[in-house]
Amino acid sequence: AQSVTQLGSHVSVSEGALVLLRCNYSSSVPPYLFWYVQYPNQGLQLLLKYTSAATLVKGINGFEAEFKKSETSFHLTKPSAHMSDAAEYFCAAGGYQKVTFGIGTKLQVIP
């Protein structure tokens, strides 16, 4: 069975600072890995997706994530936070037929 752990349910960064949201997965085989973002009063939308083509995955809005098999991690980063990045971010792992989501990390951007 898969599990997804997101370290830190709340993260605060200053505008212009590095954003780092952590995600570790537990799986017997490297799964499909996703980051989704949820803005207030909206559903989730895909930020980026790892499908084994490349370990560094670039997504929308300047975000990227690196798959590290040895660390079973898929951390999300953005070099410079913008106020519009304030949202909740979900890491997810897809296996044979199902997808498991983490509990989410709320990102606050301080002006």
Added chain:
Amino acid sequence: EADIYQTPRYLVIGTGKKITLECSQTMGHDKMYWYQQDPGMELHLIHYSYGVNSTEKGDLSSESTVSRIRTEHFPLTLESARPSHTSQYLCASSEGTSGGGTQYFGPGTRLTVL
């Protein structure tokens, strides 16, 4: 842009009422899902469907039921709403049947049962 719709967006209802949450998608996806989302908790899968006339219960036990008579439509029904059903309900769809498909989410229905 994903075309998946949920109605109503907000619903406040009394205990014991029957309710149906609507979900429709225009992308022709075979697989559809219902999730329950509560603050500080992971998304819990409550129902999914691989296609017409296919429905399965998810990981989280739910008193709700679903149907899939048409590809584009996946409604969720609560026969008798209770305060414990208060939550946000998200509908999603994806291509294919493996766990690698991107899921497209609707905006959600926030249900409050008094």
